[in-house]
Amino acid sequence: MRNVVLLTVDTLRKDALGCYGNEKPCSPFIDSIQNHSVRFSSALSAGPYTQAGFPGILTSSYYLDYGYSKDKKFNPNRVLISEPLHDRGIMTAGFHSNAYLCAYFGWNRSWDTFYDSMDTDVTDKVPYVEASVMNRKAATWLSAQKGRSKPFFLWVHYMDVHEPYIPERRYVDMIDASIGLGEDEMFGLFKNVLLKRDTTHKDTVELLRKLYLAKVRKIDDSIREFFGILQEAGVLDETIVIITSDHGDEFGEHGGLSHDGKMYSELVNVPLILFDPTLSGERVCEKVVSTVDVPPTIVRLFGLDPVSRFQGRSLFPIENYSVTGVYGESIEKRGERERGDEKPIYFYRRGDLKIIHHEENDSWELYDLRTDPRELNNIINSSPAAEELKKNLIPRVGRWRR
Amino acid sequence: MAQAKKPKCVYIFQFDEVRYDHLSVYGYHRNQPNIDKLVKDGAAAFKQTIAGSSYTGAATPVLWTGMIGPHTGVRDPFHMIQPTLVQEYIKMLGWATQGCMSQSVAGSGIGMNFGFDNFVEPTDPKAPDTWGDGVEHWRHLGVQVDDRFHAKPVGKYYVKENIDFIKANKKGNFYLYNQYYETHTGSEEYLVRSGRLKKGVMAENSYYDAKIALADSEVIGSVIETLKEVGLYEDALILITGDHGTNLRRDCWPMGDYIYEPLDVGELDNTHSSLYDVDLRIPLIIKYPGMPDQAKGKVIDGQVRSIDFVPTILDILDFPKDKIKDPFDGVSLVPSLENLRGHGKRAYAETVWAAYGMGARQALREENWKYIRYASRMYEEFFDLKKDPLEQNNLIDRLKMHAPRWLQEMREQVNDAYRELDYGVKRREMPEAEKKAVAERLRRLGYTTE
Numbered sequence: 001m002r003n004v005v006l007l008t009v010d011t012l013r014k015d016a017l018g019c020y021g022n023e024k025p026c027s028p029f030i031d032s033i034q035n036h037s038v039r040f041s042s043a044l045s046a047g048p049y050t051q052a053g054f055p056g057i058l059t060s061s062y063y064l065d066y067g068y069s070k071d072k073k074f075n076p077n078r079v080l081i082s083e084p085l086h087d088r089g090i091m092t093a094g095f096h097s098n099a100y101l102c103a104y105f106g107w108n109r110s111w112d113t114f115y116d117s118m119d120t121d122v123t124d125k126v127p128y129v130e131a132s133v134m135n136r137k138a139a140t141w142l143s144a145q146k147g148r149s150k151p152f153f154l155w156v157h158y159m160d161v162h163e164p165y166i167p168e169r170r171y172v173d174m175i176d177a178s179i180g181l182g183e184d185e186m187f188g189l190f191k192n193v194l195l196k197r198d199t200t201h202k203d204t205v206e207l208l209r210k211l212y213l214a215k216v217r218k219i220d221d222s223i224r225e226f227f228g229i230l231q232e233a234g235v236l237d238e239t240i241v242i243i244t245s246d247h248g249d250e251f252g253e254h255g256g257l258s259h260d261g262k263m264y265s266e267l268v269n270v271p272l273i274l275f276d277p278t279l280s281g282e283r284v285c286e287k288v289v290s291t292v293d294v295p296p297t298i299v300r301l302f303g304l305d306p307v308s309r310f311q312g313r314s315l316f317p318i319e320n321y322s323v324t325g326v327y328g329e330s331i332e333k334r335g336e337r338e339r340g341d342e343k344p345i346y347f348y349r350r351g352d353l354k355i356i357h358h359e360e361n362d363s364w365e366l367y368d369l370r371t372d373p374r375e376l377n378n379i380i381n382s383s384p385a386a387e388e389l390k391k392n393l394i395p396r397v398g399r400w401r402r
Numbered sequence: 403m404a405q406a407k408k409p410k411c412v413y414i415f416q417f418d419e420v421r422y423d424h425l426s427v428y429g430y431h432r433n434q435p436n437i438d439k440l441v442k443d444g445a446a447a448f449k450q451t452i453a454g455s456s457y458t459g460a461a462t463p464v465l466w467t468g469m470i471g472p473h474t475g476v477r478d479p480f481h482m483i484q485p486t487l488v489q490e491y492i493k494m495l496g497w498a499t500q501g502c503m504s505q506s507v508a509g510s511g512i513g514m515n516f517g518f519d520n521f522v523e524p525t526d527p528k529a530p531d532t533w534g535d536g537v538e539h540w541r542h543l544g545v546q547v548d549d550r551f552h553a554k555p556v557g558k559y560y561v562k563e564n565i566d567f568i569k570a571n572k573k574g575n576f577y578l579y580n581q582y583y584e585t586h587t588g589s590e591e592y593l594v595r596s597g598r599l600k601k602g603v604m605a606e607n608s609y610y611d612a613k614i615a616l617a618d619s620e621v622i623g624s625v626i627e628t629l630k631e632v633g634l635y636e637d638a639l640i641l642i643t644g645d646h647g648t649n650l651r652r653d654c655w656p657m658g659d660y661i662y663e664p665l666d667v668g669e670l671d672n673t674h675s676s677l678y679d680v681d682l683r684i685p686l687i688i689k690y691p692g693m694p695d696q697a698k699g700k701v702i703d704g705q706v707r708s709i710d711f712v713p714t715i716l717d718i719l720d721f722p723k724d725k726i727k728d729p730f731d732g733v734s735l736v737p738s739l740e741n742l743r744g745h746g747k748r749a750y751a752e753t754v755w756a757a758y759g760m761g762a763r764q765a766l767r768e769e770n771w772k773y774i775r776y777a778s779r780m781y782e783e784f785f786d787l788k789k790d791p792l793e794q795n796n797l798i799d800r801l802k803m804h805a806p807r808w809l810q811e812m813r814e815q816v817n818d819a820y821r822e823l824d825y826g827v828k829r830r831e832m833p834e835a836e837k838k839a840v841a842e843r844l845r846r847l848g849y850t851t852e
Binding site: 073076077086099100102104105106109110112118122123124127128159162163164190194195258336338 | 482510511512513515519520521836837839840843844846847848849
């Protein structure tokens with residue numbers, strides 16, 4: 001039986017990667033493995049920020065499925081991917097540095113090894129443990145697996161793309177050598193522009209976008225390093241690697257920065273790549289799929305029975321994956337500060353149509369992504385499909401209260 | 403207090419619904435040979451051990467956090483354990499931990515899984531349900547029943563998991579916890595049907611003694627045998643206890659012709675829902691290397707409490723005090739093992755989940771007396787346990803007359819505990835500190851929450 005690795009990159013926009021159409025050279029390594037990969041061109045996250053997106057990737061459920069609690073604790077009824085795997089004798093390990101996914105909130109269940117970095121000091125400028133350290137930890141763990149007959153599931157999550165955007169000089173130079181900012185100035189942009197969601201100056205927003213891309217370029221190197229570690233451990237040939245993200249990032253597309261409670265493409269479109277060393281040739285799947293499909297896919301790759309509480313469906317065999325549309329939801333927070341009285345926001349996408357519902361004022365948006373990929377022209381009142389699409393979303397609205 | 407010789411491993415066995423007075427170590431006429439063997443090999447037993455609740459879901463967190471109900475955060479099936487659990491402390495020592503839970507009201511739903519590397523519990527919806535109509539039983543209490551809630555794996559207790567775990571950690575440094583449901587009312591039907599209990603043998607009280615005998619031979623016996631096999635028996639801290647007692651009615655009280663009538667015998671009040679001694683006194687048998695010689699093989703008759711277990715275990719393991727995150731409500735029993743007496747401290751117990759039996763009730767108990775308040779029905783009781791161990795003669799009026807200040811002080815104590823119920827769970831220091839660390843990390847990422 002083969003091993004499965006889930007590599008997740010926090011805040012990675014789909015269109016930041018070359019294989020998804022970015023012309024800037026941000027992802028040479030990820031692009032280079034496409035000839036052994038299946039790439040999902042329309043994968044959507046179950047939510048636009050970590051707390052809303054990760055229940056999809058690791059529990060195949062939606063943020064509001066088990067009610068909404070302000071303390072953000074992991075509802076014990078959610079099934080974490082580590083649980084069915086651990087139960088069937090697969091070694092499970094998770095390494096990450098996102099405080100929203102730490103043991104305090106309950107994300108440490110059933111992992112044989114779980115590192116959430118909360119015991120490690122971090123700084124204001126790099127408020128997480130970096131990918132190089134995650135890679136070292138994963139390497140140590142992998143070397144301890146040598147000689148074991150059990151297959152493993154390894155989850156590694158990188159925070160390095162997340163704000164504050166303070167990339168190293170050499171990565172800035174790869175994107176735009178004319179940027180002359182020092183670390184303190186970049187940190188100043190974080191505090192004075194990004195945290196304030198200030199998009200008044202187009203040039204500054206563009207500058208932030210470039211700094212972000214420089215961080216993407218760096219994470220591509222980290223992923224290259226990680227594949228080297230798999231190779232060195234002698235498991236690359238027998239390991240499937242899934243690469244995805246919990247959400248994207250906004251650079252003024254809809255009047256904001258960072259990732260708040262919005263359902264537009266820059267936040268909910270994510271890369272989803274499945275690297276299988278036995279494949280040859282680039283394969284692209286254009287079906288609209290969701291990150292809630294990741295856990296059932298992993299269970300399937302290990303040849304285990306489906307888990308009844310998982311809401312997604314296995315992406316393989318892909319010809320059996322019927323397109324029924326995908327959902328996402330979150331709390332409609334605006335800005336760095338959650339006021340505490342925000343209401344949920346939901347989306348449903350089928351084909352090129354995406355409908356969004358704001359519980360706050362009971363309003364709707366509908367976009368045709370084929371003719372309006374930037375989601376600027378709300379056709380809720382003119383589209384003949386509107387009523388039927390609404391019907392798909394209405395049963396989900398308000399269920400967090402029940 | 404540091405011991406000369408520290409245990410290399412810990413084994414905890416927690417009976418469900420087993421009264422202390424049905425064990426031979428306390429003088430019962432039917433024997434549990436394996437438990438008796440432990441005592442013969444140097445274990446000590448405490449005779450007046452008071453549980454924190456008469457409801458498993460609330461009593462279990464009390465046992466394994468060293469905190470009273472208002473501080474565990476669990477007073478009904480809907481809350482999570484707040485303080486650090488003993489297995490989380492032991493995890494800090496780098497030990498391997500395994501928990502075998504056979505009762506889903508005290509499982510991962512309330513966070514009993516925290517700190518266990520491996521936690522097995524009856525979440526399999528196909529697991530046999532001992533209640534027969536168990537789902538209806540819980541629905542009657544206003545509980546929305548799902549598979550996780552009522553599943554109990556009767557007839558397939560985790561004996562193999564225990565043995566495999568011990569053998570995989572034969573060098574020691576492990577913590578193994580068993581919660582054993584099959585002594586609880588309702589298990590017998592399956593056990594008899596499947597031939598694990600002989601029909602008609604020790605059949606009174608729903609095969610109560612037969613079920614205890616089965617636990618002794620199949621689980622406790624097999625663990626002792628395995629510990630001996632890997633050479634850890636002499637180096638193990640072994641602790642046998644229960645979550646709460648039970649009311650076995652007129653013909654079931656083994657030590658006299660006692661007729662127990664609860665305050666109001668409703669349909670649901672016929673087993674453990676009161677705070678009388680029948681429901682609160684649990685067994686406590688403990689054996690570890692370095693036990694004071696004078697305690698070996700002794701039955702100590704002095705009040706101790708289930709909140710004392712965690713401080714005792716950590717004391718015996720010489721766990722670094724500065725790593726203890728919460729101030730325990732209990733104290734170590736090592737001094738009691740040295741001087742063969744109770745510590746004289748007051749016990750608090752509560753069963754405040756109103757749907758469970760008779761409404762919210764709280765009790766204070768010392769060696770000679772007990773005070774019970776029934777908040778849901780404006781009723782109080784006071785018993786002189788020396789003269790009236792069966793709690794039949796309510797002296798509350800005399801107390802009002804002759805000792806109003808004492809009564810006032812007790813009312814204030816239960817008020818305080820009750821108030822914490824009113825205002826929700828009181829979060830303890832540990833989660834606060836951890837919460838701060840998390841909030842700080844998030845602030846740096848740009849998520850200001852406060």
